[in-house]
Amino acid sequence: MPQIDTIIFDLGGVLIDWNPRYLYRKIFKTEAEVTWFLDNICTSAWNIEQDGGRSFADATELLVAKHPEWEEPIRAYYGRFTESFNGAIQETVEILDHIKNKTDYRLYALTNWSAESWPHAMETFPFLHWFEGIVVSGVEKTRKPFHDIYQIVFDRYSVNPERAIFIDDNHDNVEASKQLGVTGIHFKSSAQLREDLQKLGVLS
Incomplete structure (x- = not known):
């Protein structure tokens, strides 16, 4: 791998x-x-x-x-x-903060989100500016779990899917990423995510 x-x-x-x-x-x-x-x-x-x-x-x-x-x-x-x-999921933001500031991993986001409400999100959640790039479904006019939106991430940011982890709370979206060669994590809680990332060697 x-x-x-x-x-x-x-x-x-x-x-x-x-x-x-x-x-x-x-x-x-x-x-x-x-x-x-x-x-x-x-x-x-x-x-x-x-x-x-x-x-x-x-x-x-x-x-x-x-x-x-x-x-x-x-x-x-x-x-x-x-x-x-209802605000940010703070425990996951802390994981994101650690990855950004204590590791060398490249960070991107892939979200099913309307183009109309996306500006509000960018103004409301400062950590969205921590990502090197974000692909927003409403802007791209396609969405997860369709394969083409994952391909947009790969092509736009020169991501090798076999060297990427994708985290999503929707099982179908995770399965779609796996079909494209990505290591998928089905998010159920911040604690579970931390454990899964530790097993993958992302977090110590």
Whole structure:
């Protein structure tokens, strides 16, 4: 196995605590109502199309037309988008900080994120500026787990996939990276990530 020289991080769910539940707990009275709404109206399948390039406006109008009785909470999804954030996942930021300042690994990020809300993220989370480069799905008009977005990282930043580690909280995204020769880590917690990176020799 070639020596690892590059670490690629996902952002949401790994370094940034984003979850629409934080918003909808303010709108609905019970957790069951929040779950039903996110499972049936503003679904993850609907949201991920915005990560692939569809505009917030088009996505919102499409859903309002389909579910007019839910217009107000549908419009809140992007109208109050910043309320879905609960800060950084500090323990993972500490791991990132250690890799950046105490090792020689190259650091990149690959994120499924809308181009419209990306400027807010860059302003809100200073550690995003620690990466040598970030590939944002909404900007590229493609998304994980499609292979072409991983290839953008490889080509743009001269990354050898066999010398890279990719960290993501989505199992399908990790499996896609493995198919391209990358060493994938399925993120479940910061403690587990630290342990996995120690086993791979990235952290002492």
